[in-house]
Amino acid sequence: MVAAPAHALAVDQPVTKEQDKEKEKEKQSPDEEVSPAEDLMREHGVFKRILLVYGEGVRRIDANQDLPPDPILDAAKLVRSFVEDYHEKFEENFLFPRFRMANMQIELVDVLTVQHQAGRTLIDITIKYANLSSLRDSSDKRQLRESMAEFIRMYRPHEAREDTVLFPAFRTIVSANEYDSLGEDFEKKEHELFGDDGFEKMVGRVATIEKVMGIYDLAQFTPKV
Numbered sequence: 034m035v036a037a038p039a040h041a042l043a044v045d046q047p048v049t050k051e052q053d054k055e056k057e058k059e060k061q062s063p064d065e066e067v068s069p070a071e072d073l074m075r076e077h078g079v080f081k082r083i084l085l086v087y088g089e090g091v092r093r094i095d096a097n098q099d100l101p102p103d104p105i106l107d108a109a110k111l112v113r114s115f116v117e118d119y120h121e122k123f124e125e126n127f128l129f130p131r132f133r134m135a136n137m138q139i140e141l142v143d144v145l146t147v148q149h150q151a152g153r154t155l156i157d158i159t160i161k162y163a164n165l166s167s168l169r170d171s172s173d174k175r176q177l178r179e180s181m182a183e184f185i186r187m188y189r190p191h192e193a194r195e196d197t198v199l200f201p202a203f204r205t206i207v208s209a210n211e212y213d214s215l216g217e218d219f220e221k222k223e224h225e226l227f228g229d230d231g232f233e234k235m236v237g238r239v240a241t242i243e244k245v246m247g248i249y250d251l252a253q254f255t256p257k258v
């Protein structure tokens with residue numbers, strides 16, 4: 034246990050109030066610390082919105098409706114930079130090895146690792162075929178459709194399993210200190226790679242893509258009951 038500094042013990046009520054105010058300020062600050070699980074789960078939120086974009090892409094191909102390639106390409110590039118090269122790298126470098134060391138969730142971690150690789154292969158295909166000339170060719174268009182459909186099919190359960198099993202278990206295999214410092218490392222890396230408002234920028238990018246695809250307006254999904 035660390036002893037409280039002498040000055041903190043010597044002055045009571047006013048300092049406590051000040052400290053309370055400081056704590057309150059920290060709570061309201063947008064820079065407030067985000068725990069590793071919250072960080073990873075909100076990144077999953079961005080990822081889920083990309084899956085919705087892909088879902089709309091698949092729906093339009095199936096319905097023979099016009100599909101602009103650019104939002105699909107942008108979404109795939111966002112997956113590459115934000116999900117694969119950043120979010121999944123963190124899972125692979127910081128979470129998965131700790132589970133292996135703790136001899137916990139080994140089978141799950143193995144499947145998740147293989148799926149990250151499969152995801153990369155699918156994104157390569159999506160990037161290759163998300164262009165106007167491929168959309169005019171029925172075989173290429175089918176490849177594009179399949180790459181998006183398979184991506185959605187794999188990542189829905191993948192994310193759900195991470196959110197409900199892996200991330201909660203992660204909290205139990207690291208100490209409170211390590212957990213906190215990992216949260217800081219995650220945030221630092223995010224700011225380094227994508228700027229101070231990196232996460233907000235990603236949300237903005239995905240919102241722009243949703244608008245082009247006509248799925249941004251949330252109210253359109255409310256059933257008329």
Ligand SMILES: [Fe+2]
Binds near residue numbers: 124145149
């Ligand atoms: Fe993952």
